[in-house]
Amino acid sequence: MNVIIVEDEATAIHKLELLLGRINPEINVIARLNTVRDTADWIRQHDQPEIGFFDIQLSDDLSFEIFQQCQVNFPVIFITAYDDYLLKAFELNSIHYLLKPVNEDKLRQAIKKFNNLKEHFIHQRVKDLLSGYPISNPSKRKIIAKKGVDYIPVDINDVAYFFSEHKMSFLKRKTGELLTIDQTLMELEEMLDSTTFFRANRQYIVHINSIVKFRSGDQSKLELEVLPSTPEKIKVAKERAREFKEWINRR
Amino acid sequence: MSAEPTIDRSKLSIKVDDKLVRFIGIPFFGLVIPSATGLIDLSAGLSLPVVLSYLYYILTAGIIWEGNRFLLFRYYHIIFDTGSDIKKYVLILGLNIFYTLPVSAILLYAWKWVTDASQVQPNVLWITSVIIIVCVIFVTNMYEKALLVKHSENEMLKSAKLEKDKVQAELAALKNQIDPHFMFNALNSVSYLIEKDTQMAQQFVDKLAEVYRYILKSKEKDLVLLADELDFMHAYASLIKLRFRDALILEVDAINKTGSQYLIPPISIMFAIENAVKHNELSEKNRLYLKVEFYNDNLLIINKLNLRNSVKHSTRTGLINLNERFERLIGKEINYGVEGEQFKLVLPLLKLHLA
Numbered sequence: 001m002n003v004i005i006v007e008d009e010a011t012a013i014h015k016l017e018l019l020l021g022r023i024n025p026e027i028n029v030i031a032r033l034n035t036v037r038d039t040a041d042w043i044r045q046h047d048q049p050e051i052g053f054f055d056i057q058l059s060d061d062l063s064f065e066i067f068q069q070c071q072v073n074f075p076v077i078f079i080t081a082y083d084d085y086l087l088k089a090f091e092l093n094s095i096h097y098l099l100k101p102v103n104e105d106k107l108r109q110a111i112k113k114f115n116n117l118k119e120h121f122i123h124q125r126v127k128d129l130l131s132g133y134p135i136s137n138p139s140k141r142k143i144i145a146k147k148g149v150d151y152i153p154v155d156i157n158d159v160a161y162f163f164s165e166h167k168m169s170f171l172k173r174k175t176g177e178l179l180t181i182d183q184t185l186m187e188l189e190e191m192l193d194s195t196t197f198f199r200a201n202r203q204y205i206v207h208i209n210s211i212v213k214f215r216s217g218d219q220s221k222l223e224l225e226v227l228p229s230t231p232e233k234i235k236v237a238k239e240r241a242r243e244f245k246e247w248i249n250r251r
Numbered sequence: 252m253s254a255e256p257t258i259d260r261s262k263l264s265i266k267v268d269d270k271l272v273r274f275i276g277i278p279f280f281g282l283v284i285p286s287a288t289g290l291i292d293l294s295a296g297l298s299l300p301v302v303l304s305y306l307y308y309i310l311t312a313g314i315i316w317e318g319n320r321f322l323l324f325r326y327y328h329i330i331f332d333t334g335s336d337i338k339k340y341v342l343i344l345g346l347n348i349f350y351t352l353p354v355s356a357i358l359l360y361a362w363k364w365v366t367d368a369s370q371v372q373p374n375v376l377w378i379t380s381v382i383i384i385v386c387v388i389f390v391t392n393m394y395e396k397a398l399l400v401k402h403s404e405n406e407m408l409k410s411a412k413l414e415k416d417k418v419q420a421e422l423a424a425l426k427n428q429i430d431p432h433f434m435f436n437a438l439n440s441v442s443y444l445i446e447k448d449t450q451m452a453q454q455f456v457d458k459l460a461e462v463y464r465y466i467l468k469s470k471e472k473d474l475v476l477l478a479d480e481l482d483f484m485h486a487y488a489s490l491i492k493l494r495f496r497d498a499l500i501l502e503v504d505a506i507n508k509t510g511s512q513y514l515i516p517p518i519s520i521m522f523a524i525e526n527a528v529k530h531n532e533l534s535e536k537n538r539l540y541l542k543v544e545f546y547n548d549n550l551l552i553i554n555k556l557n558l559r560n561s562v563k564h565s566t567r568t569g570l571i572n573l574n575e576r577f578e579r580l581i582g583k584e585i586n587y588g589v590e591g592e593q594f595k596l597v598l599p600l601l602k603l604h605l606a
Contacts, residue, residue, distance in 0.1 A: 082464065099464070103457050148482035149465040163605045166514055168474060170606065178511040178606055180476055203605060231604060 004031040006039050006063055007055040007079070016053060016079075016102060023108045035060045040069035051114055052076040056086065067126040075114050076122050088144045091153040093125045141193075145171050145179035152179060157196075160210035160228055162188055163203050174210065176228045198247050200224060200234050208248065216241075267397050269320075277316050280386055281309030288379045290359075300366065311358045315351055319387055322346050323394055331402050343395065347387050355383045433525070434463070440494045455493045462486050462521075469517030473580050477550070477600060478510030484520045484543070491528060498533045504544035513600040515550065516580045519573060523596050526569055527554040530594075550598040556589065570596075 001024065007013045013032050020027045030049060033039040035058055043066070054063040054076050066072065078097040080086060090097045096113070098106055141156040160172045164185045171179045183191070189199050199205050210226045214236075217223040222236035222244055236244050285291045285308045291301060323330070323346070330342050359376045437459050444452035465483045469475065481503070488501045501524075524541060531554065533539045540555045574585045583599035 082467065099460070101456055101460050146468075146479070148479045149461050149468070149486070165603050165605050166474060166601055168514070170603075172606075178476065178478075180479070231606075 001027050001051070002030045002049045003027055003051045003053065004033065004039075004042070004049045005029055005053045006033045006058065006066070007053070008034045008057075008059040009055075012055065012079075012100070016107075019102060019104050019107050022104065023111065027111075034058065036063060036065045036069070039063070039066050043070045043072065048074040050074060051111065054078050056080045056083070064126055064130055067123060067130070072123050072126075074122075076126075077110050077114075087151055089129050091144050091151050092142055093129045094153075095122070095125050095129065143171065143181065143183075145181050147179055154179070156192070157207070157209070159207050161204055161206040161226060161230075161234075163205075163230075165203065172228060174228070195247075195250065198244060200236050200240075200244070204230075204234050206234065211248070214244075214248075267394070267401060269394070269397075272393075273316065273320075276390065277313045278309050280316070280383075281305065281312035284308070284312070284379060284382055284386065288375055288382060290375060290379055304362070304366070307362055311355065311362075314358065315355055315383060315387060316390065318350055318354060319347060319391060320394065322350055323391060323398070327398060327402075331398070343391060344388070347391055348384060351384050351387050352380060355380045433466075437490065440490075444493070451493055455490065458486055458490050458493070462490060466518060472517055474514040474601065475517045476511055477513040477515050480515050480517060480520055481510055481543075483518075484524065487521045488524060491524065495528075495533045496535060498535055498538050499528070500538055500540050502540070502542045504542065509545050512603050512606050513548070514603060515598065515600055516576050519576070519598060520550070520552065522569065522573055523552045523598070526596075527552075527594070530558060531555075532557045532559050548600055548602055550600055552596040552598065553593050556592055556594050 003020070005013055005016055007016065017029055020029065031042055031046070033042055037060060052072070052074055054066070056063050056078055057080075063078070075096075078090065078095060079100060079102060080097060081100045087097065089095075096110055098110060142153040143156055143159070145152045145154050154171060154173060158173050158175075160174045162181070162185060163170050163172070169181050169183060169185060169188070171181050173179065181188075185199070185203075185205055188205055189197075192205065196208050197205050198208070206224065206226055210228075212225045212227050214222050214224045217233070217235065220238040220241060222241045223233040224236065225233055282305060285304070286293065290308070291304050293301070323343070326342075326346065330339055356376070359379060363376065437455075441452055441455055441459070444455055462483065465486070485501075485503075488499065491499050492501075520543065527539060527541055531539050537557050539557070542551075542553045544551050544553075570585070570587060577583060577585045577599060581599050581601050585599065586595075586597040588595060
């Protein structure tokens with residue numbers, strides 16, 4: 001398997017080569033490139049490798065620039081040290097990345113994934129990321145949640161509901177898993193598709209498929225029962241009850 | 252040891268640029284009021300006594316203006332902090348009359364007495380005093396409007412400054428608490444492990460990166476899910492286990508179910524472990540038993556006491572800082588103390604009612 005490494009630090013190149021050799025002796029590093037310029041030149045002149053490992057911060061520019069300068073038709077795994085903003089963008093665009101220090105197990109998993117899927121849409125994804133418009137396909141909408149030290153991209157249709165408490169926002173997956181997210185409910189409301197999500201009250205935004213049943217409660221309020229269930233039924237104020245019924249009937 | 256944010260009042264004192272208004276206003280009132288009320292008789296022309304009278308009345312106007320201005324500025328904080336409009340106006344009006352009436356009456360009578368102006372009727376003096384008060388109210392109203400604008404500007408500045416101070420104090424506290432110690436100790440261990448056991452060094456560095464990344468991210472947050480913090484605690488504990496060769500025994504009881512129902516300030520469990528490691532002996536002969544358990548909306552962290560000689564006199568700064576964070580973020584104090592052979596730390600948790 002022919003791969004290229006784009007990295008400006010000698011020790012980092014050695015480390016990656018060492019790990020690659022350990023994972024699979026048939027991996028053949030056919031080029032080690034240090035700058036955006038050299039990499040773009042190399043790609044134009046040679047056959048495409050099977051995988052590229054790109055460090056993001058190169059000495060002359062960010063390695064994304066390579067995608068502006070030439071057509072990249074092979075899968076790329078990005079490697080970065082610490083960049084909060086970028087990691088979120090990567091997750092949203094399904095771009096694979098590894099964190100430094102590169103861990104052998106994670107590198108092995110990443111290579112295995114590429115062998116199974118043989119994904120070749122990297123160029124468009126990086127272009128989307130650079131254009132600042134991360135979601136090219138609305139049906140593939142994802143939201144980034146946090147769990148421990150990891151980011152987790154959650155498909156929007158896997159969300160049962162969002163809620164807010166103690167000034168924090170939470171996402172409840174259909175599986176019952178609870179995750180934290182950075183957006184406020186107000187920001188979510190603007191971002192989400194209003195035909196699938198409904199702002200029930202100050203604390204809840206619910207997905208239409210998670211509503212099991214609803215009925216009128218005290219003082220013409222509506223009470224929603226959802227799955228996974230909430231400690232108390234979700235209340236919809238009298239003023240919004242009609243809007244809710246119209247919303248749920250539309251689907 | 253975050254410094255309590257303070258506001259320097261003198262730096263935010265009120266400044267109104269009124270030089271021009273005073274320069275025109277004082278002579279204006281000094282000339283117009285006595286002419287209008289007949290205090291000065293102009294029928295005889297502009298004689299020396301008339302000119303002197305005008306000068307005296309301009310001086311009087313000056314004393315009244317400046318006096319009222321002084322009082323208003325001096326008691327500005329009291330006046331504007333009353334909260335209700337009615338109280339504010341009563342205060343201002345009271346201050347006006349209390350000062351203006353006696354001062355103007357005395358000054359007017361004094362001049363009448365000095366000049367022996369028999370043609371001036373006593374009731375003219377009273378009418379003049381009343382007119383002066385009306386004019387003072389008019390001018391004070393002008394000042395009050397100007398002060399009000401300045402006041403709200405000051406309030407905005409004040410709250411912005413408070414907010415900034417608060418954030419800086421917190422950041423500083425958090426940074427001082429965690430980074431230097433943690434990082435240098437870890438680097439020290441790595442440099443040892445590189446020679447002694449390269450594979451372990453590798454594991455150590457991977458875990459260290461994970462832990463440090465969590466610490467960096469946590470700085471942006473006030474609270475995290477208990478489950479996330481416990482994940483992090485395990486990563487951190489494995490670092491210590493690598494460093495001390497299993498001399499740390501960590502037991503976690505029945506928390507998994509409750510992990511996603513409670514919030515906790517980030518890095519606080521790690522701090523508790525760090526604290527236990529710092530104060531107690533950790534060796535294969537004297538292992539450190541640490542137990543983390545959930546009890547009644549609190550997290551208990553208990554360790555067997557085996558104090559290091561070097562730390563018998565602890566300043567407990569760390570625990571005091573931790574308490575400050577909990578008070579602010581959870582609204583409850585932490586508890587700690589020695590019970591028999593054990594040191595017990597109780598961290599209050601914030602319950603998620605909707606989870």
